[in-house]
Amino acid sequence: xxxxxxxxxxxxxxxxxxxxxxxxxxxxxxxxxxxxxxxxxxxxxxxxxxxxxxxxxxxxxxxxxxxxxxxxxxxxxxxxxxxxxxxxxxxxxxxxxxxxxxxxxxxxxxxxxxxxxxxxxxxxxxxxxxxxxxxxxxxxxxxxxxxxxxxxxxxxxxxxxxxxxxxxxxxxxxxxxxxxxxxxxxxxxxxxxxxxxxxxxxxxxxxxxxxxxxxxxxxxxxxxxxxxxxxxxxxxxxxxxxxxxxxxxxxxxxxxxxxxxxxxxxxxxxxxxxxxxxxxxxxxxxxxxxxxxxxxxxxxxxxxxxxxxxxxxxxxxxxxxxxxxxxxxxxxxxxxxxxxxxxxxxxxxxxxxxxxxxxxxxxxxxxxxxxxxxxxxxxxxxxxxxxxxxxxxxxxxxxxxxxxxxxxxxxxxxxxxxxxxxxxxxxxxxxxxxxxxxxxxx
Numbered sequence: 289x290x291x292x293x294x295x296x297x298x299x300x301x302x303x304x305x306x307x308x309x310x311x312x313x314x315x316x317x318x319x320x321x322x323x324x325x326x327x328x329x330x331x332x333x334x335x336x337x338x339x340x341x342x343x344x345x346x347x348x349x350x351x352x353x354x355x356x357x358x359x360x361x362x363x364x365x366x367x368x369x370x371x372x373x374x375x376x377x378x379x380x381x382x383x384x385x386x387x388x389x390x391x392x393x394x395x396x397x398x399x400x401x402x403x404x405x406x407x408x409x410x411x412x413x414x415x416x417x418x419x420x421x422x423x424x425x426x427x428x429x430x431x432x433x434x435x436x437x438x439x440x441x442x443x444x445x446x447x448x449x450x451x452x453x454x455x456x457x458x459x460x461x462x463x464x465x466x467x468x469x470x471x472x473x474x475x476x477x478x479x480x481x482x483x484x485x486x487x488x489x490x491x492x493x494x495x496x497x498x499x500x501x502x503x504x505x506x507x508x509x510x511x512x513x514x515x516x517x518x519x520x521x522x523x524x525x526x527x528x529x530x531x532x533x534x535x536x537x538x539x540x541x542x543x544x545x546x547x548x549x550x551x552x553x554x555x556x557x558x559x560x561x562x563x564x565x566x567x568x569x570x571x572x573x574x575x576x577x578x579x580x581x582x583x584x585x586x587x588x589x590x591x592x593x594x595x596x597x598x599x600x601x602x603x604x605x606x607x608x609x610x611x612x613x614x615x616x617x618x619x620x621x622x623x624x625x626x627x628x629x630x631x632x633x634x635x636x637x638x639x640x641x642x643x644x645x646x647x648x649x650x651x652x653x654x655x656x657x658x659x660x661x662x663x664x665x666x667x668x669x670x671x672x673x674x675x676x677x678x679x680x681x682x683x684x685x686x687x688x689x690x691x692x693x694x695x696x697x698x699x700x701x702x703x704x705x706x707x708x709x710x711x712x713x714x715x716x717x718x719x720x721x722x723x724x725x726x727x728x729x730x
Contacts, residue, residue: 292706295688295718296729297695299675303546303594304696304724310534312337312527313555314713316585318387319464319492320525321345322395324365325354325373326471327496329522333363336527340712341385348392351376352403370471370520371446375401379439382407384683384712386414386639387461389438393419394465397428398448398472406439410683410709415638416440419465422453426469426477450475450516457635458608460485463512467493467500473516483508485608486559488585495584496520508605528555528587532612533714535563536689537724538592539616542572543623543697547594549724556586562609563617564590570597570624597624599669604632611635614665615647615690622656623697624669634663639684646680646687653677654698676700685709689717696726 317337322345324331336342346363350356353374355366368374373395382389382405389405393416396403406412417436424430427445432438450473453466463479467489470477490512493500498520501513534554541547555561556576567574573593579586597620610617614636621628636643644660651658654677657668675698679691688707695702707730710717718728 291708293708293730295692295704295707296701297692297704298701298727298729299698300544300696300726302725304537304541304544304549304726305547306724307550307552308537308720308724309552310529310537310554310720311339311714311716313530314339314341314532315387315486316488316527316555317342318345318391319488320527321349321356321365322391322468323492323496323520324522324525325349325352325356325367326370326395327367327520327522328369329367331365331367331522332524333365334526336363337530339715340383341388344381344383344385345388345392348380348382348388351378351380367520367522370518371399373399376403379404379406382411384408384410384709386411389416390419390461391464391468393423393442394468396442396444397423397426397469398446399444400446402441402443404439404441408683412438418459418462422451422462422466423469425449426451426473447517448473450477452478454480455482458483458485460489460608464489467512467514470514470516471518471520475516477514477516479512480505481510483605483608484510484559486557488557491584495523495525497523526582528582528585529553531555531560531563534590535613535616536693536717537721538567538574538590539620540693540696540721540726541592542567542574542594542597542620543693545594549592551590551592553587554590556588559609562606563613566600566602566606566610566617567620570600570620571595572597599624599626599628601628602630607632607635612686615643615650615686616693618647618651618658618665618667619690619694621667621669622651622658622673622694626669628667628669630665632663633665643684643687646682646684647690650679650687650691650694653679654694654702673698674700675702678703679705681706681709683709685713689714692721692728
């Protein structure tokens with residue numbers, strides 16, 4: 289059990305200033321390790337996020353037969369080929385990472401051996417049926433606890449049955465799990481999504497030499513087609529800065545008067561930058577400079593300056609492009625002029641915690657006016673918040689970081705019950721923020 293790390297956060301009257309680089313994109317880091325393990329040959333990965341979530345994926349790929357080592361600041365993976373993984377000798381512990389557990393389910397589903405996955409208390413409370421049901425149609429067999437929760441046994445199949453599946457809810461994790469299983473199936477695996485979700489899996493399939501077809505559907509949906517069995521060939525990967533991690537120093541700099549910062553080399557994939565689009569709609573002084581392409585992904589430097597924000601009405605269609613950023617967006621809205629409505633947030637109820645309820649509790653504990661209508665979050669902005677509350681994080685790293693941002697802009701110190709889980713996605717968060725002038729006190 290990880291020891292708790294409470295944190296006291298006081299306002300930063302001098303403002304935040306400086307240039308920083310956030311850790312590598314977590315979604316791309318997970319995929320880079322998995323694709324490299326399934327590829328033929330040696331892959332070098334630079335900029336990999338070295339938080340606990342991703343390190344769990346690295347350990348899982350080792351247990352499945354790939355050689356994975358860290359050497360001189362980069363990671364080297366000698367892959368086994370698409371159908372070359374071996375049965376693990378022990379349970380695969382995915383820690384706090386739902387992304388790792390769900391994507392790995394797809395890998396395991398079409399390998400002919402038995403494996404068992406578990407995780408920490410938070411991950412064991414999260415539903416796995418959304419991946420086990422479609423993967424079961426491809427020939428794998430899953431045995432879970434009540435409620436389709438971890439620990440979960442996976443009895444994989446050899447050459448799986450290709451699947452044509454329409455996602456009931458837009459989910460990059462489910463889409464990716466099915467496509468990963470489809471690598472080892474005879475024929476076309478097709479996934480239709482009701483709205484575009486982050487496409488790092490499709491980008492990485494192409495990067496590793498596999499053809500994947502993406503078609504626009506009537507309305508906002510997409511159809512992704514992968515023909516198997518596929519062959520992946522090792523390719524070096526440079527992981528860009530994570531937009532979800534950049535969200536915290538960005539929003540803090542917007543809210544703390546006198547702030548001006550630059551966050552370097554942040555991923556600008558349009559299916560990941562819904563928060564930045566929303567902040568600009570709120571009047572944020574947020575500019576992307578020096579855009580360039582690295583490893584198939586667009587990156588750029590974020591230049592941010594503090595200023596008054598205005599309320600926003602965020603459509604539900606934007607949820608997939610900013611699913612992890614809603615707690616910190618809610619903090620921004622609490623300081624904005626007017627009443628904001630964040631629509632269609634049902635998916636937040638099944639994250640590391642019930643993030644919708646926990647976000648409401650975080651704001652209310654610090655004097656914000658907020659309520660839920662159906663799946664919409666309504667926030668009445670104020671020029672300032674009194675703060676002074678104690679925030680229960682429920683082992684959720686993004687809630688802890690969002691509470692930190694709120695504390696930097698509130699009148700009274702905010703007390704956070706536990707920040708230990710921040711390391712799962714953003715190692716060095718406290719020191720990075722203190723380097724900008726936050727003055728966080730453990």
